[in-house]
Amino acid sequence: MSTTTELLKGAAELFPDEVVTEAHVRHLDLPAGAGRFALITLDNGLDHTKPTTFGPQSLANLNVAIDQVEKESAAGEIVGVGITGKPFIFAVGADLKGVEILKEHSDALAIGKGGHDVFKRLHGLSVPTFAYYNGAAMGGGVEVGLHCTYRTVSKALPAFSLPEVFLGLVPGWGGCVLLPNLIGADRAVSVIIENSLNQNRQLKGKQVYELGIADALFDGADFLSQSLVWTASVLNGDITVERPELDRGEGWDAAVARGRAIADSKVHGAAPAAYRALDIIDAARDGDRQQGFDAEDTALADLIMGGELRAGLYAFNLVQKRAKRPAGAPSKDLARPVSKVGVVGAGLMASQLALLFLRRLEVPVVLTDIDQERIDKGVGYVHAEIDKLLGKGRINQDKANRLKALVTGVLDKAEGFADADFVIEAVFEEMSVKQQVFAEVEAVAPAHAILATNTSSLSVSEMASKLQHPERVVGFHFFNPVAVLPLLEIVRGEQTDDASLATAFGVAKKLKKTAVLVKDAPAFVVNRILTRFMGEIQNVIDEGTPVPVAEKAVEPLGLPMSPLVLLELVGPAIGLHVSETLNRAFPDRFTVSPNLKAVVEAGKRGFYVYDSGKPELDPEVAALLKQGDSVLTEEQVRDRVLDAVAQEIGLMLDEGVVAEAQDIDLCLITGAGWPFHLGGVTPYLDRAGVSERVNGKPFLAPGLASVPA
């Protein structure tokens, strides 16, 4: 084992800041006279808010623990070995900070091999080994258990996953090889590929058991003691664990094919991790562990040295860390309490906002509009949505009663807003209308009330300019669907004061939104970039490139949907409106497409028809298109589009629209669903050389979303 020790020692030297996990060995007498047992507890000595991870020193500690139990089992002193975690946590896998710092392929290879070398010893002991998944288990935490002979899982376990593919890795400490050989390729594909690519979906304890990953399921109340009672029964022969016969032929093929289809639909070949994982799963059907482990090591090292993973880790840190501490937000001590909310307008957007405020803030929410009918419709929408939540069991009857009682609608703003602390408008997107609304609200609302606007493209400063107290106006720009997309662009107008802004951030946090502070600039962040992006696609189509070529050109980015499908979702009329707004602001860069105008004027809702089940260019739209004769290749289209995006982001940063490029990426990930493996977009633009070509420099410092120099 000296080579493993040396390997891990070398790796540990590269990572002096590791939060080290100890592997405590404690002996106990199993019930029913089943014998002496060694139980390993993985514990980093911190509470459950700091989950246990595996860095190189942690692996070395586990290795030492296994040295001990190996000796004891060889000497016949123990009848089995178990492994479990500290309260609420089993282990959540590799310490990602230790991955980020790796610069050399050989170092990355050592991490993979080090984990394998330690974990696989659990399989090689002369006594059976048991993993007791007592709490959160992810990645290498799941994998250490897969190397054991048996597993139990707690019903109270809240999160279990192999999230590697989500981040841009493969399960590289045995997961790709052992899981399909335990539960079959199809179920393994669900865990390794499907769950990962569905926003890193987590399994609960019961599902872990039902999938066959664990052999027994016990309540949280006495999980470990009952697991040990079960262990005694297994060792005494009173319980025999049955495992299903696996289909290693066609079923395995079908599972891998299903995995590829999932990967294609999610990342369109643009991120390598899922495909590398599927290759290993495919090959693992022969049950040759070592060959599989070697393949995992290679894939892991390749991916660690690749840009997609670095972008993925960067994106992960953005949404996990930066999103919780918005750059530029004033001290939260300045925030005022919000105990009543007013919503101007009772249309669909306003009603969705009312529902969101109601559910998250649980304070009175009052809607106003120009006639009673609209108000009744708005309140009716909220009530119906509450009933849907009740029907799905998401809330109980008491909560439904409470929420319904909190939402009201009145015609008279003075009556509705006299004691409101926060009033948001969602009326027609027209400056004079919005100014009028705010003037009316200011006349009746308390002096401290925040006036928020959900405008997507109008100037917040201008909207506030005619008020007596413009300092309390903020932009509060949500993304559709409001309940799904996390992003909230909080816009500071020229006169907005810190207290109002702090209150807005406080509300955003209660709404569980990812708030990003944005300067009052045309279309703010997401819409500006998307419009520039779409505008350039539209330009090349107008100039003569066939629609399918333009669409296919950006497929390698792995965006959630193609540009024209996105346009359909947004609505061509709204898309046109935003492009006109931006065209007025920046006529040299934002064009208004005559073809788009024609499509809107023809009353078309989109470019495609779906009669065949697949999107096909609507013949009526095709007839409307007037194209030039400049036909570009996919690559040429891609270059033009990316150049445009890089230029626009560069200008936005120069203008100070957001604090840093990281905020642009955070907006694109949480507001437009741009993928993790792009890191939003700036890591990709840097990696592909676009930033250098367009702006003469990368957006991000080396190592931030790339392999450190």
Place this chain on the structure above:
Amino acid sequence: MPRTVRDVVFVDGVRTPFGKAGPKGIYHETRADDLVVNAIRELLRRNPDLDPAKIDEVAIAATTQIGDQGLTIGRTAGILAGLPQSVPGYSIDRMCAGALTAVTTTAGSIAFGAYDAVIAGGVEHMGRHPMGEAVDPNPRFVSEKLVDESALFMGMTAENLHDRYPSITKQRADEYAVRSQEKAAKAYADGKIQQDLVPVSIRRTTPEGGETGWGLATEDEPMRPGTTLESLAGLKTPFRTHGRVTAGNAAGLNDGATASIIASEDFARENGLPVRMRLVSYSFAGVEPEVMGYGPIPATEKALAQAGLSISDIGLFEINEAFAVQVLAFLEHYGIADDDARVNQYGGAIAYGHPLASSGVRLMTQLARQFEEQPHVRYGLTTMCVGFGMGATVIWENPHWEGK
């Protein structure tokens, strides 16, 4: 409304292994409520025919009802154990006789018809809650000489009991203690005890008590098999110089929990639950607080009188061994030999430990096992002394009794 008093039976009892209180003890890092939750869940596992929704009450005793023994532990433990929310619960305190009182109080309610089946038990984590934690005795106790100052210190009350029974020497107390350890060791060897223990997972994060990490408690930690008169002779008498009470002839400071199912006999039979003991009578009595160990005698007098029985009708005794002297005083009062085979056949608290409010159900669980083994015995008795001068006695009938 006409009412019929119903027969009440002891269906089943379990307990956690008992631990030594203090930083080296097995339960030092285990919560008291978790101990009792473990016991309740084991009861439910062992009695799958008992629909948890049919449990009418959870009565859990603890002496120090603060922290993890507070918050109406009978209610919170029920929720934590996974009982339906419709099952209520409450807390009980009669110091050492807490669990015993949980049984008798709910039994009275069953007989009255208020309940069909209950869980009754107790817990004491004397490591987390040392005796006397946060007590605030009224100064009138002393100023008006309502009780002697020694009444608050159980070891002193035991010395006082030696004074009352001059014939009970330290030698006799030590001999009794050695026998208790021997009987307990034999009971373990014969597998009499383990069958009613629930294993408890235990965590240790500091090395002073031994290996760190998760472990499993499967047997009583306080036991000292191989104890001899010689080893006891040299122990200090901390409560009085040249006294008689030592750590060797008294129960220690311990952590543990017990739980039992008590039901009406009809309910038990209709639901296919075992009938292990039938309640005959119960009684509590007060005595001078400074000789609280005398308490079991008047309590037993009352219980026998209620049942129309005499002491000679009792075939098996489970007497809590808070102190050897307190058991010996009882035996001396009734003219029973110190080593009478009917008394504490499996040994007692001197060996197993005495986590105050939990112990009553341990006595019952052991008596129930003895009833099963000895169908020639018709009546048995569980009794204990209680702080501040009380005694508690329950008389049980053996359902396996095969007649004369």
